[in-house]
Amino acid sequence: MRISVAADSRDGVAERVVTELRRRGHEVITHGALDDGERDDWAWACELAARDVAEGRAEQAVVCCWTGTGASIAANKVPGVRAALCADAYTAGGARKWNDANVLALSLRLTSDVVLDEILDAWFAGRPSDDPADLANISHLEQI
Numbered sequence: 001m002r003i004s005v006a007a008d009s010r011d012g013v014a015e016r017v018v019t020e021l022r023r024r025g026h027e028v029i030t031h032g033a034l035d036d037g038e039r040d041d042w043a044w045a046c047e048l049a050a051r052d053v054a055e056g057r058a059e060q061a062v063v064c065c066w067t068g069t070g071a072s073i074a075a076n077k078v079p080g081v082r083a084a085l086c087a088d089a090y091t092a093g094g095a096r097k098w099n100d101a102n103v104l105a106l107s108l109r110l111t112s113d114v115v116l117d118e119i120l121d122a123w124f125a126g127r128p129s130d131d132p133a134d135l136a137n138i139s140h141l142e143q144i
């Protein structure tokens with residue numbers, strides 16, 4: 001899968017996200033602090049990764065900032081993006097299943113290496129629900 005990754009800093013698990021995604025066989029596009037020469041402020045960097053998803057250059061994205069909040073807010077401003085801030089594997093699996101989330105937002109401060117691996121395992125194992133109630137909720141997001 002092609003995955004766009006943005007971070008506003010190389011601190012915390014930022015670089016490990018890229019390494020781990022490549023190790024899992026994904027093609028990675030980098031933005032912000034992960035791409036020399038690009039603006040590394042979180043709103044700009046995470047917008048670029050979200051636009052990669054919305055405009056078809058990537059199937060999914062991982063957006064990161066120190067708290068994860070700005071990253072998720074910036075990504076969710078892009079139409080068609082469903083970004084979920086996940087601090088644990090259960091939330092990540094639920095975001096794929098119930099929200100059909102296409103962007104994973106992470107806190108660089110909170111996410112340890114071990115928890116990152118658990119989150120990525122759950123995220124990539126997760127499949128969108130085919131329950132009509134879940135589909136109706138996801139569909140309604142585009143009307144809000």
Ligand SMILES: O=C(CO)[C@H](O)[C@H](O)COP(=O)(O)O
Pocket residue numbers: 008041042065066067068069070071
């Ligand atoms: O968590 C964040 C935004 O939600 C940022 O990573 C945090 O504000 C730090 O940014 P800066 O290094 O530019 O002060």
